[in-house]
Amino acid sequence: MSNVQFDGYTPTWCPGCGDWGIRVGIKTALNQLGLDPSKVLISFDIGCSGNMNDFLNGYAMHGLHGRAIASAIGMKVARHDLPVIVIGGDGGLYGEGGNHFLHALRGNHDITVIVHDNMVYGLTTGQVAPTASKGYKSKSTPKGIIEEPVNPIVMAITQGATFVSQGFAGDARLTVDLIKQAVTHKGFSLVNILQPCVTFNKINTYQYYLQRAYKLDESYDPYNLTLAVEKSLEVQDEKFPLGVIYKKEKNPYHEQIVQLKEPLAKRDRFTKFESLISEFE
Amino acid sequence: MSNVQFDGYTPTWCPGCGDWGIRVGIKTALNQLGLDPSKVLISFDIGCSGNMNDFLNGYAMHGLHGRAIASAIGMKVARHDLPVIVIGGDGGLYGEGGNHFLHALRGNHDITVIVHDNMVYGLTTGQVAPTASKGYKSKSTPKGIIEEPVNPIVMAITQGATFVSQGFAGDARLTVDLIKQAVTHKGFSLVNILQPCVTFNKINTYQYYLQRAYKLDESYDPYNLTLAVEKSLEVQDEKFPLGVIYKKEKNPYHEQIVQLKEPLAKRDRFTKFESLISEFE
Amino acid sequence: MRFNFLIGGEAGFGIMTSGLVFSKIATRSGYFIFDYAEYPSLIRGGHNAYEVAVSDTPISATIQNIDLLVCLNKETFDKHKHRLNKNSFLIYDPDQFQVDIEVIKIEIPFTQIKNQEKIQQQMLNSVALAASVSFLGGDSKIYDGLVREQFNNKGEDVVSFNLKLADIGREYVEKSGVSKLSVLNLKENPEKKLVMTGNEVFSLATVPADCRHYASYPMTPASSVLGTLASWQYQNGMVVRHPEDEISVINSALGSSFAGVRSAVGTSGGGFALMVEALSYAGIAEIPIVVFLSMRPGPATGMPTWTEQGDLLFAVNSGHGEFPKIILAPGDALEMAQLTLEAFDIADIYQTPVIILSDKLLSESHYTLFKKEIERLFEEYKPKRGKIVQNPSFSPYLRYKIEPDGISEMLLPGHEGEYYQANSYEHLEDSHTTEDDQERKKQVEKRNKKHLTYLESNFKKPKIYGDHNSEIVFVSWGSMKGTLLEAMSCLNTDHQIDSYMVHFTHLYPLDEDLIQSIFSDLKGKRLILIENNSHGQFGQLLRQLTGVDFKEKLLKYDGRPIFYHEIVEYVLAGNKGK
Amino acid sequence: MRFNFLIGGEAGFGIMTSGLVFSKIATRSGYFIFDYAEYPSLIRGGHNAYEVAVSDTPISATIQNIDLLVCLNKETFDKHKHRLNKNSFLIYDPDQFQVDIEVIKIEIPFTQIKNQEKIQQQMLNSVALAASVSFLGGDSKIYDGLVREQFNNKGEDVVSFNLKLADIGREYVEKSGVSKLSVLNLKENPEKKLVMTGNEVFSLATVPADCRHYASYPMTPASSVLGTLASWQYQNGMVVRHPEDEISVINSALGSSFAGVRSAVGTSGGGFALMVEALSYAGIAEIPIVVFLSMRPGPATGMPTWTEQGDLLFAVNSGHGEFPKIILAPGDALEMAQLTLEAFDIADIYQTPVIILSDKLLSESHYTLFKKEIERLFEEYKPKRGKIVQNPSFSPYLRYKIEPDGISEMLLPGHEGEYYQANSYEHLEDSHTTEDDQERKKQVEKRNKKHLTYLESNFKKPKIYGDHNSEIVFVSWGSMKGTLLEAMSCLNTDHQIDSYMVHFTHLYPLDEDLIQSIFSDLKGKRLILIENNSHGQFGQLLRQLTGVDFKEKLLKYDGRPIFYHEIVEYVLAGNKGK
Numbered sequence A, B: 001m002s003n004v005q006f007d008g009y010t011p012t013w014c015p016g017c018g019d020w021g022i023r024v025g026i027k028t029a030l031n032q033l034g035l036d037p038s039k040v041l042i043s044f045d046i047g048c049s050g051n052m053n054d055f056l057n058g059y060a061m062h063g064l065h066g067r068a069i070a071s072a073i074g075m076k077v078a079r080h081d082l083p084v085i086v087i088g089g090d091g092g093l094y095g096e097g098g099n100h101f102l103h104a105l106r107g108n109h110d111i112t113v114i115v116h117d118n119m120v121y122g123l124t125t126g127q128v129a130p131t132a133s134k135g136y137k138s139k140s141t142p143k144g145i146i147e148e149p150v151n152p153i154v155m156a157i158t159q160g161a162t163f164v165s166q167g168f169a170g171d172a173r174l175t176v177d178l179i180k181q182a183v184t185h186k187g188f189s190l191v192n193i194l195q196p197c198v199t200f201n202k203i204n205t206y207q208y209y210l211q212r213a214y215k216l217d218e219s220y221d222p223y224n225l226t227l228a229v230e231k232s233l234e235v236q237d238e239k240f241p242l243g244v245i246y247k248k249e250k251n252p253y254h255e256q257i258v259q260l261k262e263p264l265a266k267r268d269r270f271t272k273f274e275s276l277i278s279e280f281e
Numbered sequence C, D: 001m002r003f004n005f006l007i008g009g010e011a012g013f014g015i016m017t018s019g020l021v022f023s024k025i026a027t028r029s030g031y032f033i034f035d036y037a038e039y040p041s042l043i044r045g046g047h048n049a050y051e052v053a054v055s056d057t058p059i060s061a062t063i064q065n066i067d068l069l070v071c072l073n074k075e076t077f078d079k080h081k082h083r084l085n086k087n088s089f090l091i092y093d094p095d096q097f098q099v100d101i102e103v104i105k106i107e108i109p110f111t112q113i114k115n116q117e118k119i120q121q122q123m124l125n126s127v128a129l130a131a132s133v134s135f136l137g138g139d140s141k142i143y144d145g146l147v148r149e150q151f152n153n154k155g156e157d158v159v160s161f162n163l164k165l166a167d168i169g170r171e172y173v174e175k176s177g178v179s180k181l182s183v184l185n186l187k188e189n190p191e192k193k194l195v196m197t198g199n200e201v202f203s204l205a206t207v208p209a210d211c212r213h214y215a216s217y218p219m220t221p222a223s224s225v226l227g228t229l230a231s232w233q234y235q236n237g238m239v240v241r242h243p244e245d246e247i248s249v250i251n252s253a254l255g256s257s258f259a260g261v262r263s264a265v266g267t268s269g270g271g272f273a274l275m276v277e278a279l280s281y282a283g284i285a286e287i288p289i290v291v292f293l294s295m296r297p298g299p300a301t302g303m304p305t306w307t308e309q310g311d312l313l314f315a316v317n318s319g320h321g322e323f324p325k326i327i328l329a330p331g332d333a334l335e336m337a338q339l340t341l342e343a344f345d346i347a348d349i350y351q352t353p354v355i356i357l358s359d360k361l362l363s364e365s366h367y368t369l370f371k372k373e374i375e376r377l378f379e380e381y382k383p384k385r386g387k388i389v390q391n392p393s394f395s396p397y398l399r400y401k402i403e404p405d406g407i408s409e410m411l412l413p414g415h416e417g418e419y420y421q422a423n424s425y426e427h428l429e430d431s432h433t434t435e436d437d438q439e440r441k442k443q444v445e446k447r448n449k450k451h452l453t454y455l456e457s458n459f460k461k462p463k464i465y466g467d468h469n470s471e472i473v474f475v476s477w478g479s480m481k482g483t484l485l486e487a488m489s490c491l492n493t494d495h496q497i498d499s500y501m502v503h504f505t506h507l508y509p510l511d512e513d514l515i516q517s518i519f520s521d522l523k524g525k526r527l528i529l530i531e532n533n534s535h536g537q538f539g540q541l542l543r544q545l546t547g548v549d550f551k552e553k554l555l556k557y558d559g560r561p562i563f564y565h566e567i568v569e570y571v572l573a574g575n576k577g578k
């Protein structure tokens, strides 16, 4: 065992915030997988969620709001021997960074994206996130948001992700289980975690989810695309399936980069320039 | 009838390019709707498709690559009395501008988005577009693209669009029909047009589509979400349904802006500052 | 009279609200205030400190010395005790910590009260605030009135409970035996004042300015504009949107501006960085747009809730290619009101981007304004849209017609019988795309010409403050104004040193001849450049555009504003050195 | 000997390929070339013109006068006839247009040949090219060899058919009766040369530089780098990606750089604008990154296929907040090779963004290089990674340790027993987020210190060309070098005027003292700033950073490069004025 631990600073999240549970879930999952902070690459987004940068150790980027997925893809390109994990909020990853999410799905990049889905922008004090239910009232939408919520689950399923799951910050055991599966999965894995923001979101509370979220049971077949799409659309009726919603076996991006064998950062320098130079004679 | 006509400069597209047919389709549809260049707002993206700016007259923005949808939303905010049309390529609207596409769907903005889906970046001489089939070889992907193609149809259907259709540049009558329906439709309307790029795309040719595209028949019910999703996934088997794939009645964005009555650009200036000032005493 | 009040406690427990109430009590009692709050980029945890400088003459600066420190926890005392002296007063809970310095103590057992009254932490603010106001000789009716306003919507019970808490606070002041001051004594017929942050003034001024579309993605310290305007939109009819990202923000605002309505966007450095491509588009397509850029310390995420003037050169040079843009930086709340109105006019007149530069200090500090002055300003204001027209004055209409002043007529879309494009490609006068060398040259020169026209017609030279005969000359810009005025007054009063300030609000472009002549008059004097950044960016800009160069610079870049005493000390040290 | 060849025709019909073949024939025959192509931002339609300056001494400039004009259509003649004189030669089809000026004509009935041989339009290029080469005294073996290389993969039939077409061309030259020239006569044992564009040189140099990840979104005139590197990746193991947008491009490149591999991105102004937020992140998190920025005329979409040096000040000031960045601008192909290698070293050494500024002229024109020189350069090059390490040299490891040179040890991720963050927030030495004033100050100063260290260790002063005693001094940067050298040589040879050039490649930051001393030596001379933009941006930068100012400026901003004769004329006009 290594002498470095995942525990960083004591979190500064509001008491009761779902982020506390998610952090414990991540830490526990990584520990159970036999990892330590020297053996993971983490890309934190900017938000309350991303503030985990100081509370969870690892070789990490704490980059720009909305860009954590793009950076993670680069990390994986250089070091495909290490697990790469994205940790961020629904504002950053589905809003500002929605384009990177969409196109990373298509690539089936072997990264695990953990989204704190609290339906608000926590860190900027409570404006709507793109996941907010239609009509949700916030500082930036005093009479309620006009847009429908984004549906990241159906998007992930239909645009190329190969592991799509939903957790709930109130269910620690599930969170641990999903993150372990996601990190172990080869290819793009999404763990969308329903996360009560106790300070700014007075609608989507623990109570709200306890009433409306339910676990997918043993009989559910995550390899069935049609079923998965159906499940993912239940959110329109305020029903939230928990567990692995969709799964597919497919080579991850880095395995399809034909010239990539050893990790890019570890191979020898290429020195046979001669043939390239000759092209220009 | 007005003295201004839609015909602008003679197009500079390659002979045989699908863009020729699309332009005729747009022009014919607008004429048939009784519109003229003074009565439409158009937002052109940057690309071969967007080069239509000089070939189709209108009050138009020819803005930034990928940003035509964002600009169109602003146009509609100011002048909801005028139809607003976006004309651009799959690279600009689904690639660079994918985030605006996603979030405009959610808003059900009353704009018509016409996408020239040629699976390549035409204007920059033939790199892959995000719609390119997996394995498609191009300048930027000599051994074939690793990513799966984006599926804009299923995205539109599941993320909030209320009119989702697919045309084919080789079918002029259909193009006219779809654009007329789309422009008349209240809410976000997508017209994804399969467009052979004769210069750079030697795979997805007229021939290719003539073999694989088929028209949805009378019996097809575009109001059925499940069916629509099913249809939209057929592209995975290289089948291309043509026609209106999905439809839904829903108030468009501008009708949900409660303070918006007359067009924003036409109402009187607000002058009762006093009550606002007093808040700060 | 200058009196400095500071209340501090754990973040997330209402310190900010209490500070503002204190500021309003002071202005309603006839005084001027300037306040400044420090808080971390966290929702909970960490430390909040809110200080209010009270004065019977205008003030726009914080004061180093604290006259009354109110500690809701120990950290407040630890962090601020170095700013106390033996004449300072301290309100604190002796159960929380020991006072190890000489100071005049007023004890209030907060913890005990909290337990006895079974109240939440934030309610202790009412106790502390009432105690402070009472101790400073404030009128209890004004205090009670504010409590009523604050809690009215929560019901009469809450109001009376808070009034009861106020009484508890006042009793402890009586008990302490420390004799009360007259700092907040009610003045007779005080003129009506407004207590407003720079962001609030900007928001308010967009209304008379007839801005009809405001789009913004939240980013400290600009976010509160979005909240304020969003809450007003149902009343004044503005459309206020929060799009998916800053790129959508500005491109949608350009869409509405093109289609005919005054439009603005607001952000901080990181969001602004995402907008610069579109600024360039506004430049070539000649679309008016007002950008409210409130700076915070960078680079990147930096220190979100702190202050710096670090984005000036980026703003000046933002966007690829060459196009005219205009940058204004208000020095205080009143200038924010004036320049916001001006910005919308200038954007329309020159059909180009105008950036209003603010920073956390100006955006989030409360200033005192005379209500009448603001009312008059707004009433007298009539939007000037320059050459933006509903009907073209010539035919065939040419959107980018070459004109001697560089400004073409801009026809609002929808006019029968015409059409044109706002083209991001180089274009002919009629707006079609061109690659012709001569046409290109003409359009470049036309766009460049706008700057010259602006310099002749709308540029305002720096304002001069202080005594023209002084040896000491401060040169600065934007939010530094208040601090410098205070430093000048302190130098004069306490040290018999006269000084002079050249303060810029119209930062870019600059009139080279005019600026050179101002500075050639100042030759031989001790010129000191004062900026809240590490690169001396405005100094660099001045040198670039006018050749004026500085030997002496007082730069601060630790996330805090420059305090006036730092300027005074700097001047004194330098004078000694001579 | 200087000979200027121009071939023109409708866009989309292979003019560009033919031009390049001509260039290679010239270099393989022992000459130097410089070529320059004009084409519209369209796939078809419009006009292509490809000109090749041939010389027996090095040349990197276009020549105004055309010695041989080959017209594949009438437009070519119309657009270029003003550059012909009575000694110029013209290859054209008399069926297409009348020649209304005095010139030496060689008639080739292209339309007739096309019909007779039933060939496609592009095949006529073979006819025209073979005719030209033959007329210029070129060796037919060299021509035939190139035809073989070009069409080899299409089969022997195609090769021999094209050789047949070549013969047709040659026959018409014989028939014309115009006596052949010796311009392309084969030299003995010509040294091996390379014909490369700036983009190709950049691409090639990234390989020895050990760049392992190149990400780019296509944008003219940078796109061809993406294509070139993509095609090589299977051979050299680089990972070459084309992500969804420029924001993803740079953030993914920062990800791989953080994780340990040299990474670069390439774009033009509009794409660069989208990257500047991430540059700021690289600045504070201290992540090395090389940005290849190839300029085209802006603003916005501008004129995609034309040239301008219009993004310099934007690049210098790009990104919010204050952080060190370094900007290099090669003057020609050889400097592109050298500075690309240097850029990757400097990015690593200073752990900060380095921008290589190119423009369409440099990016897409072909230059002549000695093969040996490039081979030697690459072989001798060893990547210098500065303080980037696999194992930390101290413990506990501190990612942002304060060091006298401003540069901390950068441990590559994955090392056992350590971890750290590349933090976009202000941070402590150990990389945790901080809002502390003292820690902030230290990190700002540390980052600023990097510029000073660079100026001491890696900055290179401008290069000096020409005669130091001359009265005329040109000051310029980047791609203007070749044109200026040609202008200087023309002034000297044709007008007996000596001149001198101060040419900058290391544009930012600048060593103030050094630059001032260079320019104080030049006092009293006629200093002329030469730039391919309208704002005189480098002049502004020089004034900003060193106080050096220019009275005389020759600026061009119509999308075309400055031609050397324009400089010569400018100088002569000015000399007369005196």
Ligand SMILES: Cc1ncc(C[n+]2csc(CCOP(=O)(O)OP(=O)(O)O)c2C)c(N)n1
Pocket (backbone or CB within 6 Å): A045, A046, A047, A048, A049, A050, A064, A065, A088, A089, A090, A091, A092, A093, A116, A118, A120, A121, A122, A123, A124, A129, C217, C218, C219, C220, C246, C270, C271, C274, C301
């Ligand atoms: C480009 C940019 N725009 C805006 C911000 C300001 N900002 C910081 S966090 C945040 C939103 C956070 O919301 P989310 O991503 O949902 O995370 P949460 O706080 O809810 O966990 C925003 C808008 C920023 N840092 N950068």
Ligand SMILES: Cc1ncc(C[n+]2csc(CCOP(=O)(O)OP(=O)(O)O)c2C)c(N)n1
Pocket (backbone or CB within 6 Å): B046, B047, B048, B049, B050, B064, B065, B088, B089, B090, B091, B092, B093, B116, B118, B120, B121, B122, B123, B124, B129, D217, D218, D219, D220, D246, D270, D271, D274, D301
């Ligand atoms: C920010 C930015 N990046 C890149 C470009 C260069 N560019 C112009 S058009 C284009 C792609 C065009 O492809 P698409 O949108 O599919 O349109 P098409 O030409 O195929 O119709 C690109 C990458 C640009 N203009 N702006």
Ligand code: SF4
Pocket (backbone or CB within 6 Å): A012, A013, A014, A016, A017, A018, A019, A048, A049, A118, A122, A123, A196, A197, A198, A199, A200, C043, C044
């Ligand atoms: S604001 Fe919300 S998301 Fe942020 S820490 Fe508090 S409870 Fe959690």
Ligand code: SF4
Pocket (backbone or CB within 6 Å): B012, B013, B014, B016, B017, B018, B019, B048, B049, B118, B122, B123, B196, B197, B198, B199, B200, D043, D044
């Ligand atoms: S390149 Fe392709 S898309 Fe562009 S005009 Fe030619 S055929 Fe059409």
Ligand SMILES: [Mg+2]
Pocket (backbone or CB within 6 Å): A047, A089, A090, A091, A116, A117, A118, A119, A120, A121, A122, A129
């Ligand atoms: Mg959130």
Ligand SMILES: [Mg+2]
Pocket (backbone or CB within 6 Å): B047, B089, B090, B091, B116, B117, B118, B119, B120, B121, B122, B129
């Ligand atoms: Mg396309």
